[in-house]
Amino acid sequence: MFVNLLHNYIKMTTQQLIQQIQLKKSFLCVGLDVDLNKIPQHLLALEDPIFEFNKAIIDATHDLTVSYKPNTAFYEAYGIKGWMSLQKTINYINEKYPDIFTIADAKRGDIGNTSSMYAKAFFEDLNFDSVTVAPYMGKDSVEPFLAFENKHTIMLALTSNEGAFDFQTLNVSDASGGKELYKQVLETSKTWKNSVNLMYVVGATKAEYFTEIRKIVPDSFLLVPGVGAQGGSLAEVCKYGMNANVGLLINSSRAIIYASNGTDFAEKARAEALKMQQEMEGIISLKFEKV
């Protein structure tokens, strides 16, 4: 029989995230985008290779990162087994490392009653701290996510891919003049109910845009993909994007999790994560010594 469980779910405030960044001297987010064709082949003999891979990566990197971000596509591609791997992964993080900020990179968004169901899926059923959403359908497609207290909604603003220039950077005009679409998206979203629960995706491949973005959302956390495999520079992003609370989560997926496809994959992932963490520690100490 189907039962609606009432979850006693974990919440993480923005303040707690900031404390973790200070404590670990890291604002690294590790993307758990697990492709069975890319993981070490010895894992494929196990019952749940995706979860075993994630578990090893998480155990090897948890003290260097403040966040994990499974991308739901990589789990859905394997159907029910994939969804089970996702659930085991988030449960493992929540139980063993409850101070980690978890992101369901799902890029959802639909009409209001449907977005409410997505919010339940990720905030209640799976118990993630946050979920990524797409802005195209506007206010009533995002507000159902924002209604969850101490859960965070990370909206696409300016993405790291080529296609970002198809629509996001087009000039839109309204009564107040012209600006790029992604800036309009940022500005409009600030007027939505519970907008304090918003964070934004801004690609690292466009570091020069961060100055303008910080004028619109000076205090918000920005989730930044595109450092590493996609070629963005950490130093550049920090130079233009960091605020007084750091305010950045820098995602790295492939460069860390696929650092080796041998039996040493977790060790090599740790080495890559450590390089990132050390670079971040350097940036943090430089930035906050000056102040």
Added chain:
Amino acid sequence: MFVNLLHNYIKMTTQQLIQQIQLKKSFLCVGLDVDLNKIPQHLLALEDPIFEFNKAIIDATHDLTVSYKPNTAFYEAYGIKGWMSLQKTINYINEKYPDIFTIADAKRGDIGNTSSMYAKAFFEDLNFDSVTVAPYMGKDSVEPFLAFENKHTIMLALTSNEGAFDFQTLNVSDASGGKELYKQVLETSKTWKNSVNLMYVVGATKAEYFTEIRKIVPDSFLLVPGVGAQGGSLAEVCKYGMNANVGLLINSSRAIIYASNGTDFAEKARAEALKMQQEMEGIISLKFEKV
């Protein structure tokens, strides 16, 4: 052990969809948005109430509709059990009613390698004929879906909700002058590889926009939500949106599937679907007698 199955998956050409419309004198799509709080309570005692509900609705309406559209949010909200209900539902349709055009209403979209995984999830693992996608991330977020032959990608253009006016109808400017964002989305998408596999979501609540939309995409199928519960008019949509092949799939979810919440729910759903089909038959005969 995890095995990558090679699916011998069903494909449905646009021509086959058009034939089904002619045969059934219907261009109805029934949205399978199953909320456990809204279905007849006697079903909750069964092992898989979501699937049992869908099965009864499908058996009662399959000759009146050319398409079923489960919205993935309503399945994800129930976790693994929900995903299993989704899989059983699509398998049931594909096995028992293979001439039905199936739509995964998922509104996905991500960077290229991630969109490829979503395409695999819906076209291969679940074996849907089509999936809905969001345009915000542009060309390389949609083309991985378009690469599947005789699978269809239904992109959001102008949606049926209030939030459609937040960004979709903003005026954007490029070298060729100014136009609303949704028109730019339509025009740009026509330049993408395998754009012949594109259909578009256009909300019924904005019937007067169909004339302009048909100037840009005269031949494409349009998936039209918003008739019924959201207040759009079927006659108005057909007047401005129909093309020589009908070219419309009119979605109705709540008005059909929740017509009754008693033990007669399937019968009442059929009665509502029949009303829609008869109205459609009237419109088709009027339109094509005149030609």
